[in-house]
Amino acid sequence: MRIGVIAIQGDVAEHVESIERALAERGETAEVVTIKHKGIVPTCDGLVFPGGESTTLGRLILREGIDEEIKQAKENGIPILGTCAGLILLAKSGDSQVEKTHQYLLGLMDIRVNRNSFGRQFESFEIELDVSVLDSPYNAIFIRAPAILEAGENVKVLASIDDKIVAAEQDNVLALAFHPELTEDMRIHQYFLDMLF
Amino acid sequence: MELEKLRHGTELIKRGFAKMQKGGVIMDVTTPEEARIAEEAGAVAVMALHAVPSDIRKEGGVARMADPQVTADIIESVTIPVMAKARIGHFVEAEILQALGSDMIDESEVLTPADESFHIDKTQFTVPFVCGARNLGEALRRINEGAAMIRTKGEAGTGDVREAVRHMKQIQGEIRTLKGMTKEELIMAARDIEAPIELVMETAEMQRLPVVNFAAGGVATPADAALMMRLGSDGVFVGSGIFKAENPALMAKAIVEAVNNYDNPEVLAEISKGIGAGMKGISVDTIPDDQVLQTRGW
Numbered sequence: 001m002r003i004g005v006i007a008i009q010g011d012v013a014e015h016v017e018s019i020e021r022a023l024a025e026r027g028e029t030a031e032v033v034t035i036k037h038k039g040i041v042p043t044c045d046g047l048v049f050p051g052g053e054s055t056t057l058g059r060l061i062l063r064e065g066i067d068e069e070i071k072q073a074k075e076n077g078i079p080i081l082g083t084c085a086g087l088i089l090l091a092k093s094g095d096s097q098v099e100k101t102h103q104y105l106l107g108l109m110d111i112r113v114n115r116n117s118f119g120r121q122f123e124s125f126e127i128e129l130d131v132s133v134l135d136s137p138y139n140a141i142f143i144r145a146p147a148i149l150e151a152g153e154n155v156k157v158l159a160s161i162d163d164k165i166v167a168a169e170q171d172n173v174l175a176l177a178f179h180p181e182l183t184e185d186m187r188i189h190q191y192f193l194d195m196l197f
Numbered sequence: 198m199e200l201e202k203l204r205h206g207t208e209l210i211k212r213g214f215a216k217m218q219k220g221g222v223i224m225d226v227t228t229p230e231e232a233r234i235a236e237e238a239g240a241v242a243v244m245a246l247h248a249v250p251s252d253i254r255k256e257g258g259v260a261r262m263a264d265p266q267v268t269a270d271i272i273e274s275v276t277i278p279v280m281a282k283a284r285i286g287h288f289v290e291a292e293i294l295q296a297l298g299s300d301m302i303d304e305s306e307v308l309t310p311a312d313e314s315f316h317i318d319k320t321q322f323t324v325p326f327v328c329g330a331r332n333l334g335e336a337l338r339r340i341n342e343g344a345a346m347i348r349t350k351g352e353a354g355t356g357d358v359r360e361a362v363r364h365m366k367q368i369q370g371e372i373r374t375l376k377g378m379t380k381e382e383l384i385m386a387a388r389d390i391e392a393p394i395e396l397v398m399e400t401a402e403m404q405r406l407p408v409v410n411f412a413a414g415g416v417a418t419p420a421d422a423a424l425m426m427r428l429g430s431d432g433v434f435v436g437s438g439i440f441k442a443e444n445p446a447l448m449a450k451a452i453v454e455a456v457n458n459y460d461n462p463e464v465l466a467e468i469s470k471g472i473g474a475g476m477k478g479i480s481v482d483t484i485p486d487d488q489v490l491q492t493r494g495w
Contacts, residue, residue: 008457009220009241011213036457051217053241053277060239060457084217101236101276115276121300122323124210125203143213144278144300182213 001196004044006070007034008060010052010085014181019048022189028197041069046079046196049086051143051179054115057085058104067106074108079195080173087175088113088146095149109170110152117147117164117177129178131159131167134187140166140178147177206323208345214278214301214325215346215409218242218432222422222453223411225249225436228267229274235439238449242278242300244434245271250307250354251437251476254488260308262290265297272298280327285494286312288321295324301346303327304339306493307353307436314495319343329413331364331491333371334390337400340408341393347406349430350491351414354437356478358415358424360491365412365428375401405429414491417442417475419455419468426459443473 005015012034019032035041047070049057061067074080082090088098089106091113098105098115118125121144128137140159147164151157159167166177172195180188204210221241226232232243247263248256262268262283272279278300283290290311291302304317306329316339319326325345330336336347349368351361375386378401387397399407412425413434422433433456435449442448451472458464 007220011216011219013219014216052219053217053221055236055277056221056239056241056453060453063454064457097276120272120298121214121278121325122205122295122298124214125205126207126210127202127204141209141213143210143217179213182209182216 001028001030002044003030003032003046003048003196004035004040005032005048005050006057006061006086007036007050008052008064009056010050011179011181012050015048015050015083018181018186018189019193022186022193025186026190026193026197028193030196035066036064038065038069041066041073044073044078046192047073047081049080049082049089050181051084051086054085054088054146055101055103058089061089062104067104070106071108074173077172079192080108081192082173082175083179083181084143084145084177087148087177088115090173090175091148109168109173109175110155111148111165111168111175112150113146114149115146116144118142118145120144127161129159129161129166131188133158133191138187139183139185140180141182142166142178145177148175211325211345212408215327218346218411219409220456221432222456223280223432223434224439224449225434226271226440227263229270231440231445232271232275232279234446235449236275236277238446239453240277240449241432242280243271243275244303245279245281245299246307249437249440250490251356251441252354253307254354262287262294262308265293268294268297268299282308283317284308285310286315286317288317291317291322295322299324301325301327304344305329306350306490310493316342316494327411329491329494330368332367332390333400334392335494336368336406336410337390337392337396340396340406344408346409346411348411348413348434350494351412351416352481352484353414353490355415355481355484356417356438356441356476357481358417358421359481361412361415361425362428364414365425365430368406368410369429372400372404372406376404417478419451419465419472422452423455423459423465426456432456437476441476447472448475
């Protein structure tokens, strides 16, 4: 078993540590690798997109030529987790802000996203969030977070704040507007690992 | 949304913001046009200021925070985070920058200090701060005041990477010497470097700074940026190095790619070709003592 974290930019080390901690919690072993270049994605059984700047991540994924490998992994049913900037990259379409920056989107989920949906950094927040697949609220960290404005009928909504969807899944893809890798609570990572084990 | 349920400006959110910048390049810009060039090149954030450090050096006089109108225009023009510089100790400039919507404030030695004894109490702000440091004690004092991110000071506006290298190696070396120390030895070490014992213990345990640590001050080429990454930086600030280069757009894109490929000399060679000349720069040796910026801050 091999889990790859896209390591082009963002909080990669935090995701690697979280996955390792979650694996230890459930008594499983797997190799966790970082992906900066072509050729590694096809060897992975699971993929994680960290938080970071979506414009930077999108441009470098294209320049490094790993976009097609990721699309193929999705087709092959490889579980994929995207957080924050990762959620944006997984989307099929975006709002005017996304279009203005010529943001590259992988289009793996039938969702329309909005960047910086909750405002600038001084409006970033923590909240006790109800997530439908967890039995008690989850302390979710939102940092200049995006949100899902519209989701197709094949998309399962897992959490919302008012009319903004902040966690959703479709087939083998799980997308979050917040950062489970910044907290000690491993339940979201465990939910993702359930797709692998 | 039930607003009372939202917690803003927590340590987790401030330090978390800095973590999202890792592996990225933050570029100094003075106009909305420059900010858009930086965003297009793949910068993770821009730093708004009234003049790049090499021009601040030339102009002399008092260097203050940028014109709020220009900062607001830059914020309006890009979707990536916008940081801005306040003078050391000038908490009102910092409050103004927060009110404008800046995503992070750099309490910077590049500007003329407003207080000779005290830095800003950064715990009182909702937005996170980044501060410069030349050694471990300075870095931990800034973190103790609430800084969510540290950058090496280097010597800004020179295009000479030597001081950034010195400061990064100094900090990394001091962290290594803490390894394996007993508690009483750590207490002595904390006293020596004038830093809080709790932070010294945390640093010794983690074997890195407890917050994100970028390089800054003299980075002028893709090779310089890669060098700083090889030395253990989490990312790179580039000040005058981009918009004082012959072709800023090419230089900006090349430095972004160099940070992502810092450990691959073949790729770095390709990236570094045909991007025009870097900024002219000045050797740190030739700067008179009273014009050295890195000694500002305490």
